[in-house]
Amino acid sequence: MIEVADLRREFTVASQAGRFRRTYRKVVAVDAVSFEIAAGESVGYVGPNGAGKSTTIKMLTGILVPSSGRVRVCGLDPARQRRELAARIGVVFGQRSQLWWDLPLAESFDLLREIYRVPRTEHAARLAECVELLDLAPFLATPVRQLSLGQRMRGEVTAALLHSPELLVLDEPTIGLDLESKERLREFLAELNVRRGTTLLLTTHDLDDIARLCRRLMVIDHGTVLADGPLDELRDEVSPERVLVVDLERPVADLDGLPGVVSARAEAGGLRHHLAFRRELTTAAKLIAEVAGRADVHDIAVVEPAIDDVVRRLYGRRRG
Numbered sequence: 001m002i003e004v005a006d007l008r009r010e011f012t013v014a015s016q017a018g019r020f021r022r023t024y025r026k027v028v029a030v031d032a033v034s035f036e037i038a039a040g041e042s043v044g045y046v047g048p049n050g051a052g053k054s055t056t057i058k059m060l061t062g063i064l065v066p067s068s069g070r071v072r073v074c075g076l077d078p079a080r081q082r083r084e085l086a087a088r089i090g091v092v093f094g095q096r097s098q099l100w101w102d103l104p105l106a107e108s109f110d111l112l113r114e115i116y117r118v119p120r121t122e123h124a125a126r127l128a129e130c131v132e133l134l135d136l137a138p139f140l141a142t143p144v145r146q147l148s149l150g151q152r153m154r155g156e157v158t159a160a161l162l163h164s165p166e167l168l169v170l171d172e173p174t175i176g177l178d179l180e181s182k183e184r185l186r187e188f189l190a191e192l193n194v195r196r197g198t199t200l201l202l203t204t205h206d207l208d209d210i211a212r213l214c215r216r217l218m219v220i221d222h223g224t225v226l227a228d229g230p231l232d233e234l235r236d237e238v239s240p241e242r243v244l245v246v247d248l249e250r251p252v253a254d255l256d257g258l259p260g261v262v263s264a265r266a267e268a269g270g271l272r273h274h275l276a277f278r279r280e281l282t283t284a285a286k287l288i289a290e291v292a293g294r295a296d297v298h299d300i301a302v303v304e305p306a307i308d309d310v311v312r313r314l315y316g317r318r319r320g
């Protein structure tokens, strides 16, 4: 679906040096980035501010021309075949609108049908689905400028999907949304990926978006990809410890010496124990059996490392 090889984009930025003199310096926003994304994947593209995410997305969608390297999206060269590509993909920029500001939302959708030449029945079916799942009915007749951010974003996602794209690219889709709106949008996007097989590529600073939507994570910083792989594998790589939290029926002072446990901590007077273990040394099931052999277990939970922690460690790779 997406093939990127040795992709690079530089910008020349001017800075004032003295009163009449300007100097120019080169900023490398994206530097030798290579990856492939197959149909049906859901990929999170994350990195700190200025890492090069938006620049990559702009090259993938044909808005920016690469300085060098190769990009193919749906087999097309985005910068040269922007129109053809627009018919195959949907793009949502959280900070920019593709809707007509002064028109009621429904009229924007009509205009998009004409632009993309979507057959009426197909358009009507797709729109009806979005109206239902994203609860658009209460504000379809409202001019876009009067919509709340959450309402507008639901409109933006609908607008990007009306021509049934194979790939949906989202640049910070949940930025500024309240918790409920975020959850509703995530739910919708997850369904879209799983049920329809629409490929998703999204940039975000909200790591809950990633945890909820993406099976694969790509981390970029200073224009280069620092990590790329299944979320679970990256998690094991940088945060190999998981914690078994055990509540006991009767207090036990300590649960020392359990195989595979790298650190143990007791609280609530010995009623609760936090046992950090490494996946390669033991499994949660084995550990639970060991604990049950020593004490009466009331309740058990396995805590995975938080995604924020995993991503922070991945960001630190360059410096580490």
Ligand SMILES: Nc1ncnc2c1ncn2[C@@H]1O[C@H](COP(=O)(O)OP(=O)(O)OP(=O)(O)O)[C@@H](O)[C@H]1O
Pocket: 011, 012, 013, 027, 028, 029, 047, 048, 049, 050, 051, 052, 053, 054, 055, 056
């Ligand atoms: N049009 C431009 N002209 C000059 N420099 C630019 C331009 N666009 C981006 N840059 C620079 O390229 C680098 C990467 O920017 P980019 O917008 O891709 O980052 P980002 O990862 O999307 O960041 P953020 O999370 O803050 O949106 C930054 O140093 C930025 O200042």
